[in-house]
Amino acid sequence: MPETPERLLERLAELGIEQRTVSHPAVFTVEQSQALRPQLAGGHSKNLFLAPRRPPAPFLLIVLEEDRKASVNALARALGAPPVSFGSAEQLMAQLGVEPGSVTPFGLVNAAPGAVRVAFDRALIEDYAWIHFHPLTNTMTTAIRPAGLLRFLRCLGHEPQLFDPLAAA
DSSP: OOOOHHHHHHHHHHTTOOEEEEEOSOOOSHHHHGGGGGGOOSBOEEEEEEEESSTTSOEEEEEEETTOOOOHHHHHHHTTOOOEEEOOHHHHHHHHSOOTTOOOGGGGGGSOTTTEEEEEEHHHHHSOSOEEEOSSSTTEEEEEOHHHHHHHHHHTTOOOEEEOGGGGO
8 A cells, every 4th residue: 555645744754854745736747836836945846757668677766857858768878777668657656656747756655675766856956955746646745855855765775866967968
């Protein structure tokens, strides 16, 4: 059974990780989420859940600044991953426990270590005091400090990778 948003937020609190969460109408795209910016200052992302075309390579979750433009296969090559395609709704639910429109690095709470490789746009992690992600549902957004997010993912057994997506363009 996938983790619930409430339990996810409790786990962050148990680890002493500072976060703020707001509820809002469902948003499915970066464009729709931009209407929320006045109450959510900081870095925002687009999250790409990618499936390897040649298993048994791990799935790939690429977390980019929201306005980055790049080919998914160029990003995969820059990360040394095999060719990829967008993961299906079934794969997304099986690996991250979320539905399309709710892709988030917080979904790694549901993934076995090594099953999903996560790579962050270095600028998103290094240039913002707060970054924002859905806490497993697209009707809420959680602001978290980058160091807190990385610590949480490491506590789950995932080793986040930082990279420069401009080098992949």
